[in-house]
Amino acid sequence: MAPRFRQSGTCCLLPGQLQKGGNETTLELCFVKKRKTAMIGKTGQVQWRIQEGTVNKSKHAVSAAITTILLARLIAVSLLFLLCCLLLPAASRVDSPTEQVRATVDKVLTIVRSAKPKSKAQMDEQRAQLIEIIYPRFDFPEMAKRSLGSNWTRRTPEEQREFVGIFAALMGRAYADNIESYTSQNVVYTRESGDQNYAQLDTKIVGDNQSLLTINYKLHRVDQEWKIYDMVINDISVVNNYRSQFNRVIARSSFAELVRR
DSSP states (O other): OOOOOEEETTEEEOTTTTTTTTHHHHHHHHHHHHHHHHHHHHHHHHHHHHHHHHHHHHHHHHHHHHHHHHHHHHHHHHHHHHHHHHSOOGGGGOOOHHHHHHHHHHHHHHHHHHOOOOSHHHHHHHHHHHHHHHGGGBOHHHHHHHHHGGGSTTSOHHHHHHHHHHHHHHHHHHHHHHHTTOSSOEEEEEEEEEOSSEEEEEEEEEETTEEEEEEEEEEEEETTEEEEEEEEETTEEHHHHHHHHHHHHHHHSOHHHHHHO
16 A cells, blocks of 8 residues: 655654654655745745836836937927927017117118219219118108198098108108218117007217207007107107198198199
8 A cells, every 4th residue: 555644734744654763754755845845935036026027127118118208299399499489470579669760770871971972863863772761661651641630531542642652752852851961970769668559769869979859750560660650850740740731731722732832
């Protein structure tokens, strides 16, 4: 008959061998049992560590992937912002009234101070250059409308267009005549005030450290440009002054007579 084993604690014992020198067998069997148990325990630890390492690697890989995605998005947003800045509509980058008027005046003074016309042809050429620079800075239709006052609405569209042309030529010549004399004088920009649509720019014409006259420009915004619709020279409004003259002529004679003059 095959020997039967019985459990004794954590060891397997052969019946009968406990009394007949069975201690060696018992110890051997117990050693084998514990060794197998230890091997199984170590195997479990190794497997757990392998699993833990795999999880950690997965976490690092996911973290790296998220970091890469966030970095890519940050770069994309930065490039988009830069592109928007480069392609931003000019409306948000409009120069101030002072900057725009200064640019026009500087161009005019450059022509006046560099050229010294001697013949009528040269003078006409210089005047044409000045007019080309001056005209874009003025809103002559608005100035003409304000100068006519209540008489503006009584005119037909054709009469209004005709009057704007005459008024622009008159104002252009007057402004050019004045500024042509500023060969040695300087323009000082003293103050700018206003809001997003209307502004006033105060300037002084100085020579030999003395103020010769003051010119305050009244401007309004037309698209991306600040355009002059009135000038106050030594506290006298150009528009108001012209309005008084035009009203007298129309009252004494007629609008047609004003245009002929």
